[in-house]
Amino acid sequence: MKNNAVKTPCLSRRELLGGMAAVSAAAFFPWATRTWADSPDATSEQAIQDFLMLSERLTGREALDARIAGRVWQALLDSDERFADHQRLLVQAMDDANLTDMRSFKAFAATQPEALTQAAIAIISAWYLGFTGSVEGHSATDNTRFITYTGALMFEPTIDATVIPTYSRGHSDYWVDPPASIATD
């Protein structure tokens, strides 16, 4: 991707954040000292654009939000220091295999190293779930990173009939009436 001059500050920043996260988990530092941004300061537009294009290929979408893409990218970089390399290799492999239809992804994945498949799934999962990392049920803190709530792609397929939790769909007690589309579902 970018040359080392750009990459190095990214890495040191990641190390700093990672270190702080580890320390804060031990409750020595409050997380309040951590500053959040949609994408890293030292990231070029092009890097986000590349990631956005990959995301659109993997999710089969025409237009995903570029700023949300910046968030996903940053979160994945922060969680896996080899992510940038994996991303580059993944794009290369998909181009080589001429993978355009995600329905053939399973066959494609069988021919690829596990790490690349995992990178692809991490990207898809972040867009669908609206967060990265894994939720730990009984812990006050875990390694999850917020991406988007209402924009999570998992809500889309049923949005005509179900509601994004905590948001009202219509007038009070609207839920007593079955959704109009139920007969055709």
Place this chain on the structure above:
Amino acid sequence: MRLPSSWLLGVAFMFSLASHASGAASPSNAANVDDELIQQGEYLARAADCSACHRPPEESGQPFAGGYVIASPMGDIIASNITPSREYGIGDYSEAQFKRALTEGIRSDGAHLYPAMPYTAYSGLTDDDIHALYSYFMHRVEAVDEPTPETSLPFPFNLRVSMAAWNFLFLDDAYTHDPEQSDTLNRGRYLVDTLGHCSACHTPRNALMGENSDRYLAGANVGGWYAPNITSDASGIGNWSVEELVQYLRTGHVENKAQAGGGMAEAIEHSLRYLSDDDLHSMAAYLKQVPSIATGPAIDVSQASREREPLSLATLEPLRNDDPQTMSDGKSTDGQTLYNGACASCHQIDGQGTGDQFYPSLIHNTATQGANADNLIMSVLQGVHRETNDYIVAMPAFGEQLNDEQVAAVSNYVLSQFGNSELDVDAARVAELRQGGPTPLLVKAMPWLIAAGVIFVLLVLGLIVFLIRRKKR
């Protein structure tokens, strides 16, 4: 001799039976007539919104029992019992006394009513309507034999007799039928001015708290809420159709335009929703031709912010500190955090409201697009409660959960992202509205006026003493 007399008695008895028989028939006739009259009176009582004020303090109480506290800038005025209770209500009122109370603001004992009772508007009531109202209150309303606390305002407002001077200044212009105008406009004016007493809230008041007739229906502050300009100007209801006005009067809701809160919601709940379609159309027709008074730029919320670029999800859902400690902090004055926590679940994260607009858009909305943010602040502080014929609207009040800074912050977020971004709300304004709005000049100046009066009396006394002593020398 005896026979004839007994015969006479018998005849007399027969007659008396006959008269009893006809007497038995006539009350049932009378009852039919009365029933119609009583129903008319009930309708008029609704149109005049008597129950909005003369209600008991608790929801479950008897209608018209009184005791409800009306907060006025002069102090608390306690609504009286207007049930036909002889001891505590108006049971002993003759129709003439009833009329005097309604149209002149004078009770049966001769004492003056405070103009919180809109007798300045009711002074235009026709005698027929007063008769119907009297019949309704005396025969259909259940007597409630319970006292209400006496209103006691601070000096000098406790001098009820001072209302005589006030009435001399402001009790005039009773409604009269204008033969030049159509029946619809005459009926509309009677409903708006006399029964509905709309100007009591929508016309600003002068220094002595009388309605400023030069600014008739041009909008005014009422207990923190802003009763908007309802003249035919574009800054008023000039851009509303008659049908939209009718719908608003009946339900307090016109999609992508406005919703009623505060006193207007009460007027709809207790009064306007019961009016006939014809009457609502008459009111709308009359309002549409009220001489226009401009109070700011034209409000056209259907156009407002259509051009506005939709906000990116990344802007609406900012990354923020989500450690447990920060998340549980209730002191945040970040408007967006407060909005997403308190408002977004109904009004949606992008302020568009629900698809059916039951929870209305904050973008196409006079409360956020007008030249005044008071109603936005008040609906956050007090919530909205409005019962219509078909549904109940209930927005929770956040006044106890959010402090003044937080209410200002969330209002400013709504204004900057969804509404008139030129408005700015500060905590001082929130505090003022929380207390029921700005204090009128008359109340603010009263300590000084009283002091001036005392000084004047002392000067006069001093002068008298001086004169007497000089005479003695």
